[in-house]
Amino acid sequence: MSRSRKPARPSADPGDLDRAMREVRAVYADLAERPIERDCRGRTECCRFRLTGRTPQLTRGEALVAASGWRAAGRKSVPTAEAADGACPFLGETGLCQIYRDRPFGCRTHFCAAAGGMMDRTGIIDLIRRLEAVDETLDGDGPKPLRNAIGEVWEAVSRRRRR
Numbered sequence: 001m002s003r004s005r006k007p008a009r010p011s012a013d014p015g016d017l018d019r020a021m022r023e024v025r026a027v028y029a030d031l032a033e034r035p036i037e038r039d040c041r042g043r044t045e046c047c048r049f050r051l052t053g054r055t056p057q058l059t060r061g062e063a064l065v066a067a068s069g070w071r072a073a074g075r076k077s078v079p080t081a082e083a084a085d086g087a088c089p090f091l092g093e094t095g096l097c098q099i100y101r102d103r104p105f106g107c108r109t110h111f112c113a114a115a116g117g118m119m120d121r122t123g124i125i126d127l128i129r130r131l132e133a134v135d136e137t138l139d140g141d142g143p144k145p146l147r148n149a150i151g152e153v154w155e156a157v158s159r160r161r162r163r
């Protein structure tokens, strides 16, 4: 993606945010309908970024959905301290993803070798384009590492929750 860098847009209209999140969830639902063999059992090895050497990259719409999933349980902040294994801030002490229903696209398609490995991009490119389109409507500037992406939208998600 070669768009120029824009500032975070935490004050986006709440209607825009709702529409964006509906579309991202629709993308996730469409992905689940694809006849792509997958065996994610929540093993969570892929959630320890220093071990895998990879960090999920989120578009702004994905970040909104993930942050909303976290905030929905009444949580007031995202953990900032990083674990030695680089564990995802959404990985709970129980060893389970705390936002599994709202986890980003990359967590569904890219990481876990045991779940099937990286999906063939050509089979999901239309879904990637839809996420990019949402990113543009939110004045995003492309995918970012998970913590950065969440940090950019957290205030907007918290404000929306307080409405």
Ligand code: SF4
Binding pocket: 044, 046, 047, 056, 088, 089, 090, 091, 092, 096, 097, 098, 099, 100, 103, 104, 107
């Ligand atoms: S969002 Fe969930 S599935 Fe994705 S890396 Fe974090 S804990 Fe793992």
